[in-house]
Every structure is written in C-alpha cells, then in structure tokens.
Amino acid sequence: MNGPEQVDMARARVFGEVAVVYDAARPGYSDALVSDVLDYAAPGGGWALEVGAGTGKATVPFAERGTRLVCVEPDPRMAEVLRRNTARFPGVRVHVGGFEEWQPGGRRFGLLLAAASWHWVDPERRWDLACAALAPGGAVALFWNPQGVRDPGVHAALAEVDARHGMTGTPHGAPASAYGDAAGDWAGLPGWPEDECRRDGRFADVRGVRHREDRYYGTERYLGYLASLSRYRVLSPGVRERVLADTGRVLDAHGGGIAMEQFSDLFLARVG
Template sequence: MVDTGRSRVFGEVAEVYDAARPAYTDALVAEVLAYAAPGGRGCAALEIGAGTGKATVPFAEALGRASGGAATELVCVEPDARMAQVLRRNTENRPGARVRVHVGAFEDWRPDGRDFGLAFAATSWHWTDPRRRWDLVHEALAPGGALALFWNPQGVRDPALHSALAAVDRRHGVTGAPHGVLASSFGEVPGHWAGLPAAWPEDECRRDGRFTDLRAVRYRQDLSYGTDRYLGCLASLSGYRVLPAARRAAALAETAEVLDAHGGGIPMTLFNDLFLARTR
C-alpha cells in the first residue's frame, strides 16, 4: 500500500517545492506528444499527481500547439490542496490547453465516462496504489491511448563531496537525498537508478498485459546548484520533510557548511527517464 502520509508532506513547503525542484526537459515533452499524437486521437489529457505544475505548464503549452488551435483540456489530479493552489496560480491565464484541477487522490477520482488520449505522471506514479493504478489508468485511457511515466533523479558528480555529504546524512538519519548517489553509478538504461527506490514501472506494466508498444528513453544534463537553491530542493523532499523540525534544520545547516567548504554549490547530473506505453 502506498504511504499516503509521506506522499502528502510536500504541501507544507509548496512554494519552496515550486521554486527549487528541477524541471523536465523540453525534449521529453516533445517525445511524449509525438508518441501520443494527441491532435489525431483527441485532445483531452490527464495528469496524475500534478503537484505545483512542474510538468503541467510545459505539457499544457505543448498540447495547445499540437491541437492546432482546437479546444483542448488537461485534467490534473492532485491530492494536496496546498500544492493545487500553487498549481492553479501557475496555470491560469496561460496559452495552451485549458487546465482543470481536481483536488483528491487518483484512487478516488473517476473519468465519468470520458476517454483520455494521454495520461502522464511526473515523479508521482510511485505514490499511487500499486494494487489499483493499472486498472484506474486503463479505465481512463481511450483504446490506443498513451501512458507516459517519468522521473528526474539526480546524482552528484564529485566523489569527495558525495562522501562528505553522506556523513551528514548518516548523522541525521536522512535518506533519499540526491547527493546520496553518485552520478557515475547510474547505468546506461533508463530506470537504472543505483541506490534509489525501485520505481521503474516496466515489469508491472508487462505483467498487467493490457498495454503494448513499451518504450524507454533517457535524457541527461549536467547542472550546478547554488547552496541556497540546493537547500531549497532538499527541504522539499519527503526524506527531509518527515524528520523532526530541529533535526531537519541541523541537517540542512551542516549540508550548507559542507557545500561552502567545497567552494559553494554542488555539481549534479539530472536524468529525465521516460517510460511509454499504450492501451491495446
């Protein structure tokens, strides 16, 4: 069963989450829409666990362009009302698909007879109930409709910095920090995330049997965070949100000290790993 308590801690820092979390590459958005061909299959799309709109905004804009000016709609299901508030602000009065926000769990949402040509989840599929999610998304998609699941894990490029930060994490019981994994430990295959939770959906999808044309694509880019930006990113992660406030503050302060001692900031590699499938 999914840990719904841990999955809904992000709303405590919705603004920090929105400002600090990395975006998804435009190439990923283009790949998904080329696969889904929404202009020829119907314009309605569904986003599962939209958060503050890190993926919603570029997808809404791209869906609007793909529709050739026809009315198009993106329905966003987000369980946390605080995140949904930022999502609404980020998507109102923007060009592209009309965004409708539904506040509630994906497991409680129903398509009410609508068939969606595309459903996607940006770093949120692992928060859904594994016993029900394939049934629910299959119910929502039209025959031949596309499913896109993607994540943006990161790894630190500097082994010495990785080691120093790992010592801070051990002292404070932090788990799942991006700097806890070396970028060099990532394999070449999408979904190969050494040391990270096993979230890659391909095996589950194959066992389900109702989807076909399975594909996997990886994008990567090197980037550097300043200390403040990186601390904001960490503060928005569930591994930090579940810590007692005093311990979280101490862990972040010590992390800042390590980063400053290494010249300030942190060099990372960002991976955008994409899984695609369509209903038979």
Template sequence: MTSSQPLDMTLSRVFGEVAETYHAARPGYPDALIAEVLSYASLTGPAGLPAVEVGAGTGKATLPFAALGTPMLCLEPDPRMADVLRRNAAAFPDVRVEVASFEDWRPDGTRFGLLLAATSWHWTDPATRWPRVHDALAPGGAVALFWNPMSVVDPALHAALAEVDRRHGLTLSPHAGLVSSYGDTPGHWPGMLGHWPDEECRRDGRFTDLRSLRIPERARYDTDRYLGHLSSISLYRALPDDLRDHVLADTAAVLDAHGGGIDIEHLHDLFLARRA
C-alpha cells in the same frame, strides 16, 4: 518496499507545507522529454482528446505541456499544492485542476488521449493503478511516467555529503549516488531498482509498444537553491523541525566548503506505453 507495496502515503501529503518552495526549488523537465511524450502520444493515439496528469503538484510538468497547447485535467490530492498550480496555470484556460488522488478520482465515462505522471507514480496504489490507467485512456491512448533523479558529479563532495547523511541517519537522499554509480538503463538508480513500471505494465497485459529511455542533463545548484530543494522532499519534511534544521545547516556547511553549490546530473527517465 516491494513492487506490490506503495510508499507510506502519509508522506505524499507533506509537500503542501512548502508548496511555494517546492515549485521554486524542484527541477523541471527538459523540452526534449516533453517533445518525446507528445510525439509518442500522437503516433497512433486518438486525436483531439485531453491529457490527464496524476499528482500534478504545482505544475512543474503541467506548464510545458500546456504551453504547447495540450488541454489538461490535473489531479492533485493536496489542496495547498492545487492552489499554487491554479495560480501557475492561470494563463492556460485549457488546464483544469481537481483536488483528488488518482485512487479517488472517477473519469465518469470521459476518455483521455494521454495519462502522465511526473515524479508521482510511486505514490499511487500498485494494486489498482494499471486498471485505472486502462479505464482512463481511450483505445490507443498513451501513458507517460517519468522521473528526474539527481546524481553528484564531484566524488569529494559526494563523500562529504554522505558523511552528513550517515551522521544523521539519512538514506536515499537526492545526493546519495555518484554519476559513476548509476546504471546505463532507465530506472537504474537508488530507490527505483526493482520498481521501474515496465514489469507491472507487462503483467497487466492490456498495453503495447512499451518503451523506456533516458535524457541526461547537467545542472548546478547554489547552496540556497539546493537547500530549498532538500526542504521540499518527503525525506526531509518528515524529520522533526530541529533535526531538519541541523541536517540542512550541516549540508550547507559542506556545500559552502566546496565552492558554494553542487554540480549534479539529472537523469530524466521516461516510460511510455499505449492502451492496446
């Protein structure tokens, strides 16, 4: 993949197969990140305008923004994910859900004060995404793109899991990197190197006040929760059922042999920019 090529878009539709598991097992985003986005958006941004979320999924990022009173339009291309999102956001009347990809959606003259994408920006089309962001935002509106990759704390557990991945021909699994192997800057992790949005945004030339920051967070997953997390990821969803079962069984055996779980560090990496 190069910076001008999107990922295989067919993989972006596999999450709906396990929408409930996705919501239960996927990590969320810390309060500090939500506060950082809202603070940045309010600095010089237009007051009172709603936010639009690209690839909202089941609402892992939607809900904390909505809980703080942010009116939101959520774009989600998979109707199964959208159904779960509607149920999860039922308590927030200012959250609307539209089944649409970012590429198919038309703002029809509506302008937003904030556009956000939580672990979904890499599924959008590089050829059109920044013009679409520009068209969706009011002057001064903010864009917030963020991810939460995980890195493994224990070197011995990392080595054992790497052997499982090697045996089954997997690359870039969530546990592919040790904490010590990650760089100190946002976007410096396997799968993102060379694809951090800063360069693309600067080339567009219509955005200002570009910022990148990282918020680390330690967490522990027990074996069942971690297997649920893996089951919700496109790398594992794309495997034939029998192979996926073998991979998950081998992974579970390793985790159970190392204390029944995995200690990880989430690297909540955030990119911010503003329509000039």
C-alpha cells in the same frame, strides 16, 4: 529523489506544507522529454490526464505546447499554486483529490502522464485506474528526474552527513558515475515501472527513454530543494534543521553549491 519511493501516504501528503518552496526549488523537465511524450501519444486536440500534478512542474511545459490537461492533485495547497501557474492556459482544469477517488465520468483520455508521482498511487489499483481513464490505444507517460553528484569528493562528504543523521535515498545519495546507460537504471534503486506494467498484460509498445543534463544548485537553492522532499518533511523540525545546516556547510566548503547530473527518465506504454 533518486527514483520512485515506496508508497507511504503520510509522506505523500507533506508536500503542501512547503508548496511555494517546492515550486521554486524542484527541477523541471526538458523540452526533449515533452517532445518524446507528445510524439508517442499524438494526442492531437484531445484532453490529457495528469496524475499528481503538484504545482505544475510538468503541466506548464505541456500546456505551452498546446496540450489540454485535466490535472488531479490531492493536496489543496499544491493545487492552489498549480492554478496560479496555469492561469494563463484556458485548456488546464484542476481537480483537487486523489487519483484513487477521482472519477473520469465517462471521459476517456488519449494520454495519462505522471511526473514523479506515479509511485504515490496505490500499487494495487494504479494500472486498473489507468486503463479505466484511457481510450483504446491511449498512452501512459511516467517520468522521474533522479540525479547524481558529479564531484566524488562532494558526494563522499555529503554521504558522511547523511550517515550521521540516518538519512537514506537523498538526491545526493549516489554519484553520477553509479547510474547506468538505460532509463530506469537508478544506481540499484527499485521503482522503475516496466516489470509491473508488463505483468499487468494490458499494455504494449513499452519504451524507456533517458535524457541527461547538467544542473548546478547554489547552497540556498539546494537546501530549499531538500526541504521540499518528503523524506526531509517527515523529520522533526529540529532534526531537519540540523541535517540541512550540516549539508549546507559541506556545500559552502566546496564552492557554495553542488553540480549534479540529472537523468530525465521516461517510461511509455500503450493500452490495448
């Protein structure tokens, strides 16, 4: 995904259809990003809250660092994989349900994190829900991992495929050169939460951090990655098959894969 998408609840609930593929194909998060979050939040031995934990792409690296987590995941199929992936961590608790319906039950957390999921939370309520869940001084850490295509020729060929099938906002939708230098500069795409958070007025010490890393996908893995994305899941099976087949032919014609630059963008803020 090239940054957050607009809230569409039909799309927000399609990931469970391919939970295992999602877990295998989706990129994870760097150790440096995890360190940034923990250094900022300094949760100590307290519990953190993860919103939209999915299959645990972010949960596992935080749990490996000793963070105890309550994970809220709306899709039971994703939660099943999440439980398997975190079974070795006694400090991980999984709650199946939406963040909008979840109740903290008097608990207050020192850290709320959301990995490529905050944009699925109701925009009218998400900052209220965060404040209700956080202790005074608690931190919000929201992060995404948009990507850009390194080879202009590959990008141009894939753009032709996307245009032919009416696809927009795909992970290969922008060249790496189109991204700016700052966190949240997503080649002109909206969704970075800073303005919304500042308008809320209850948060301070707002920061943005960007990490970059090269990533290469072979054709099969990249097609699996695409197949796990909501914009592909909502296509009819026949259309999805044609789009992925055409995409695969482009990658095979360019060496059997795609080289990307991943921008791990982290938003941090602290509730008063």
